[in-house]
Amino acid sequence: MMGLTPEIAIWEITLKCNLNCLHCGSSAGLSRVNELSKKETIKVCEDLAEIGTKGVALMGGEIFLRKDWYEISKKIKKLGMALSIVSNGYVNPKNFIKKMTKIEVDSLSIGLDGVKKTHNFIRGREDAFDKTIKFIDEANKAGLKPCPITTFHKLNLKEFHEIKELVLGKGLDWHILTGMLIGRFPKDQLLTKEQHYNLGLLIASAKKEYSSNEIIPGHIHGFHSKVIHDITHYQKWNGCYAGIKVLGIRSNGDVLGCETLPDEFIEGNLRKKDLKDIWNDPKAFVYNRNFKISDLKGYCKECRYKKGCKGGCISRSFSMTKQTHNDTYCYYRIEQEK
Numbered sequence: 001m002m003g004l005t006p007e008i009a010i011w012e013i014t015l016k017c018n019l020n021c022l023h024c025g026s027s028a029g030l031s032r033v034n035e036l037s038k039k040e041t042i043k044v045c046e047d048l049a050e051i052g053t054k055g056v057a058l059m060g061g062e063i064f065l066r067k068d069w070y071e072i073s074k075k076i077k078k079l080g081m082a083l084s085i086v087s088n089g090y091v092n093p094k095n096f097i098k099k100m101t102k103i104e105v106d107s108l109s110i111g112l113d114g115v116k117k118t119h120n121f122i123r124g125r126e127d128a129f130d131k132t133i134k135f136i137d138e139a140n141k142a143g144l145k146p147c148p149i150t151t152f153h154k155l156n157l158k159e160f161h162e163i164k165e166l167v168l169g170k171g172l173d174w175h176i177l178t179g180m181l182i183g184r185f186p187k188d189q190l191l192t193k194e195q196h197y198n199l200g201l202l203i204a205s206a207k208k209e210y211s212s213n214e215i216i217p218g219h220i221h222g223f224h225s226k227v228i229h230d231i232t233h234y235q236k237w238n239g240c241y242a243g244i245k246v247l248g249i250r251s252n253g254d255v256l257g258c259e260t261l262p263d264e265f266i267e268g269n270l271r272k273k274d275l276k277d278i279w280n281d282p283k284a285f286v287y288n289r290n291f292k293i294s295d296l297k298g299y300c301k302e303c304r305y306k307k308g309c310k311g312g313c314i315s316r317s318f319s320m321t322k323q324t325h326n327d328t329y330c331y332y333r334i335e336q337e338k
Helices: 038-050 069-078 097-102 116-123 128-141 157-168 193-209 275-280 314-321 331-337
Strands: 008-012 055-059 082-087 107-111 147-152 174-178 215-217 246-249 254-256
Touching: 038 069, 038 275, 055 069, 069 082, 069 097, 097 128, 107 128, 116 128, 147 157, 157 174, 157 193, 174 193, 193 215, 193 331, 254 275
Parallel strands: 008 055, 008 246, 055 082, 082 107, 107 147, 147 174, 174 215
Antiparallel strands: 246 254
16 A cells, blocks of 8 residues: 555654553553664654654653653654654653743643542552642643543543543643553453443543533544444544554564554564665555455454444454454444443
């Protein structure tokens, strides 16, 4: 499928982190062995621009623990790509906010996973909540319009309304995700199908209540529900975008269709092959680029929406079933199975 260009590249520039979050899909903490050098990261920026990437989201680990994050960010902006930064906010805002303002960061997301006690427990630090709120407030004062991002699971679902009031009460947008069985996320904290569906109902209600704010659920909240309508930014779901509109890069140069996919989906390494060659390889990202109806598994094989949906999110499908194109947490599927 030549001619494809990434809408967004999700780039983990370091795995080093100063927290130990319960739901971390990357099992972050220590740096990866042999992370890309500054020179190599600058080439990655150039290669991303060459293949037509529209935006780059930098994340970790904790992005600000990489000393050359600013140089990487400047290069992305200089090359005309939109720049998004994802941080846990557990840093001194004075050291970073002026720099982000100077380079005009297009989007800043800060992890916020509950009210004080819950957030601190999930993040593994007793002062995590206070530091995160301070970072959010300082970034907001500087005009960066930070977007808190919450990953929901059994530990914090009960605090949906409190988090909603906290975030939207500050006049900020709110990004909502759900925990998946990747990294060190514990299986016993995974939302049940019923809880996942109820979260969708809560989001739909909140979007009506706070119509002046953006409540942005991740795409894995699903489509085709007979009850929960239009809660994501996608006007139409055309199947998983990994390797089609989305690209993932790890700090050691591994390339995947999506940063949340496991090692089985690595398409190559940037030290061995140019990004352009990996992206344009006709044998790469075959699970999406060469999709066939016969690839569907389970309920998805018989679903009325199978041609357009293509079995939902590949990452969630694989993390739950060890199969692609078999998303068991689809809203429509849950409704039909009741």
